[in-house]
Amino acid sequence: MERVPDKNGYYGKFGGKFLPETLVPALKQIEESYEKFINDTEAQAKLNDLLKRYAGRPTPIYFAENLSNLLDVEIYLKREDLVHTGAHKLNNALGQALLAKYMGKTRLIAETGAGQHGVATATCAALMGMECEVFMGKVDVDRQSPNVKRMKLLGTKVTPVYSGSKTLKDAINAAMQDWVATVQNTHYILGSVVGAHPFPMIVRDFQSVISKEAVPQFLEIAGRHPDCVVASVGGGSNAAGIFAKYLEVEGVKLIGVEAGGRSNKDGDHSAKLNYGRPGIVHGNFTYILQTDEGNLMPVHSVSAGLDYPAVGPEHSYLKDIGAAVYETCSDREALDAFQALCRHEGIIPALESSHALGHVMAHKEKYKGQKVLINLSGRGDKDMPIIEEELGL
């Protein structure tokens, strides 16, 4: 496979830098500083030390025996839910916050959907003594309220966004609008492999720690590589992280799972790679859910972190070249998987991660007898308000 992105930030025909001219010099500065940062042994040592002693890496791979017996599928979980703050999002936030300091920025901003990336960014700001503001759609402020409180405790300003659908896409709009005005002192920590180049690449690289660990760990506990690696896809960062090193391993099937929502009708799901078509939004050319006119379509998912009409450009590329496949998992299937993991393994997963398991559970015949590695991207404490509403407690 070709190395992507190319020097202009394209993954095949996808990607690019579709942002206001005001931000172009900042993107260039980030690109150049990132290049220095990853070749600076001191900076890398600092990041690795934080990942180990602060974030709690490496995270284990756990063989979920009870669930495996029940499904007749060997289920292995990469436990990103055990990372400090409760999700893979900290892997990226730590890397980018250090990069921001490296560039001399004093203020961090971020968008958040589920609130996990917001909490991760707020955590880094507290740790590194930086000012921080997180933009969050009003709908998400309500349905992920525990994370809003955590961000506030950590000293971050949480700004609810009332425009559009009041969800993740609108939070990204608001963060970009802030950044155009504050770019001189502010770094925008994008939380997924989306946005303009070099963000999709940087976020993927910071998240690839997941598969750097997983490849040898899996060999050690299972004696061979998995048949399939499965991850949920919102913007696509936890999937990009666990796919990265497995893309170099022959014979491992990579499966991204999008939010199938209530149905496959327009507006009822967030499955852009399944039902969308290419277009340009939030800085890159990628698959999106859009109207004939080219406006973003309303989307839905029970999970705030997957409720987004676009996807990182690398996933569009992987789909088109056939290096990964993208499936869906409905709200119902995700909630079933959520409950199953609680009851049978004593693990309360994030609703996002529940989509990866939900897809496998709903198609257990297809995966029968296979070794399946699922990225358990986060834990589900944040989801209590939704769970109370959906399942009643």
Next chain:
Amino acid sequence: MTQYNGFYLMGNYPDRDTFIEAAAQGLQHFDFLEVGIPFSDPIADGTAIAEAAQKALDSGVNLAGILESIKAVRERVSPEKDIYLMTYANIIFNHEETLKSEEFKKLNVKGLIVPDVPSSEDFFFTGENALDGLEIITFLTPETEDETIKKASGRSNSFIYFISTRGITGGSMKLDNDTMAKIDLAKSSSTCPVVLGFGIRDSDSAKTALEHCDGFIMGTVLIQKLNDKGLDGFKKFTDELFGELG
């Protein structure tokens, strides 16, 4: 030097007739009109324009309808007046066929103003699938490096859109010394007008813009006039503005 001043209206907003009337009236004073095509996620726009876009979308405004209105505007104004479309990359991407059509060429639209297509990416719409004859207007900003300013200025034909400040539409104008130096560089390296936009909302800011640039662009304040005071308020405001500018 002759001035090149422009104004922005959201296409068919607040309704078709008001838009056409405001466009025709405005072009009695201004040299060019930027017609906004609403997009659901306008990352470069402040509240006033973003809300206008949302309302327009909610009432079913689309490119086809706006082009009909531009035809009506063309019939009423002098052919020297220029018309540009202002929208986001995905709207352009979804309407490439329309923008290449003979019908469209008859409207004599001079160029596209696309805030999420920086000059590094304009190859996406030029090169092979050129929207022939349609120039993508170059933006320069207080952040643009001098080398880029020189290169971009040399390539532009219609005008250069210099953004007065770091930020989105609807803010206030702040011209710092660095920015003024960049504007001077753009002017000395280009043969087309350098026009200042963002934050110009009254005769004072327009005068300041004209001290440094070849023209100014007004947007947000005109949308607000239409919202608050209707066509009469719009006309009164533009008449007075150009009265004061002399």
